[in-house]
Amino acid sequence: MAKVRFDGVRKVYPNGHVGVAGASFEVADGELLVLVGPSGCGKSTLLRMVAGLEAISDGTLAIGERVVNDVAPKDRDIAMVFQSYALYPHMSVRENLAFGLKLRGQPRATVDARVTEAAAMLELEAVLDRKPGQLSGGQRQRVALGRALVRQPQVFLLDEPLSNLDAKLRAGMRVEIARLHRQLGTTMIYVTHDQIEAMTLGQRIVVLRDGEIQQIDAPMALYERPANLFVATFLGSPSMNVLRGDLVRHGRLWQFETSDDLRLRFGEAGLPDAWDGRTVDIGIRPEHLVPVGTAEATLAPVVEVVEPVGSEVFVNLRLGPHALVARLPPDRVPVVGETLGLFVPAGQVHVFDATTGERLLR
Template sequence: MAAISLQHVRKFYDNGFHAVKDFNLHIEDGEFVVFVGPSGCGKSTTLRMIAGLEDISDGNLQIGGRVVNDLQPKERDIAMVFQSYALYPHMTVRQNMGFALKLDGVPKAQINERVDEAAKMLHLEPLLERRPKELSGGQRQRVALGRAIVRKPQAFLMDEPLSNLDAKLRVEMRASIARLHRKLGVTTVYVTHDQVEAMTMGDRIVVMKGGEIQQVASPMALYERPANKFVGSFIGSPAMSFLDGHVLGGVVGGEGYALTLPTDMAQRVSGHEGQPVSLGLRPEILSLLQPGAVADNGAVLRGVAEVVEPLGAETIVTVQVGAQNIVARLAGNVDIRAGQALALVVDCSRIHLFDAESEANISLD
């Protein structure tokens, strides 16, 4: 196991494209860190630089306190799991899992011992004599994980390893990988575009956009305290909704709405008086105002239900407020129909305000 440190790492190509810009991150020994962001944000490129599959244009990369910029992938003592299973079709599961060790000259008895140990962790013991064509997608991915585990590397690097699986298998494999990390304690860097994977698996999450780090924090810190509008919109499902507005006299308002801010938040954003802002609303901070009830401090948004999605335990409602839409997560037993006028109570202590120009979160203390 080893810490991984990236210091002012950059990647640019001969055509001038700057894929990764001044990337700085220290990953602790045994930590599980997830790189997340939209396609083209530089997350896989960064992972490939750690692996040695891409050259580093500038900066330093250390694994276990050793600068590895010029080392070949096999010299870095890492194991990588890819999106494709990349299993040898003519080999059995046992042979696939032990092949890298065989190339390294590890004695056969030791190879079998390591393969048996990994197979037990991954519940692959009944499948060791099968070939890849006889396995399901989830079983093949477990074999790919086993092939990495038997090497006992300093770090695991995983590049969207679950993206080829169906939804049910993805959930199962997320749990399997999380259990493996708890058991093995190996430093792990995991790349995904799926924020649900990121939230459920990572000790810390690195949110990237345009080759730059937007924020590094624990899953709940990202969710509750997004540094900017992009992080707020990317983390969370359903996503955070936004309404254009202005702050005036402790009230944030815009077309079709006006909300009184909590006193401490009003003080924090007083320097933006009269300036355009974006109001961020998580779906769960909205609740239905019952007929005859009155909300405290006028914390109500009024609009029209555009789309109603009953999911059993909850109902997701898209509501038009003025000319903009927001999303509310309501109780599963609500009786709402498209076109119905709604009044939604807002928990104003949990709203976010973002500067319209810089998109920085100006409501945090």
């Protein structure tokens, strides 16, 4: 096991495109860290630089105490699991698991012992003599994991390993990977564009956009205190509701006002006097739109679409020109066309600068 340290790591391509702009952070020894962001944000580029598959333009990358900028991939003591299973179709599961060890000249007894151990850990004993074409998608993904596992590397790199699986298999494999990490205690760097995978797997998450790190923190810290509007809207499903308007002071009280006369009272928020009249974006999580009676309602939107999903109901709402989504319990399903009274707790409103997107206030 080993920590991984990025110190001002940059990737600039020959055409001038900056794939990664000065990444500086550390993956702790034994940590499962997730790199997440939309396509093209630089997350896979970072992973490939750790693997040695992508040259580093500037900065230093260390695995353990060794700087590996110029170390060949085979000498970095890492193992990588790709989006495609990349299994040898003519080999059995046993042969696929053993192949990398045999290439490295490991003794037969060592190969057999590690293959047996990995197969037991991943529940593959019953299919060791089958070919990949005879396996389900989940089984093939476990074989790909097992092939990395038998190497016993210092660092595991996982590049969107669940993207080819259906929703049920993805959920099952997330549990498998989390269980494996707890059992092995090995350093893992996991790349995904799926924010649910990121939130459920990562001990910490690195959120990237256009090659730049937006925020690094524990999953719930990112969700509850996003550093900017991008992080706020990227994490969470359904996404955070966002409204643009002005902060206006009324005596000791503050109010959010839009050009179409939407009003949202903050109460005594303790905001600086200089913010009076400041244009901001406010964010409200769908679960913080709380249904109440007419007298207590802060907002009164009209129900447009109702999406029951079992344990909860997503309600798409229209408030003048504004579209909102509320996450409600399933005990009272609203009716399309109904006016729904909603209350927004002042402490659950996020405020962002309208120009920079930076967080101003929870």
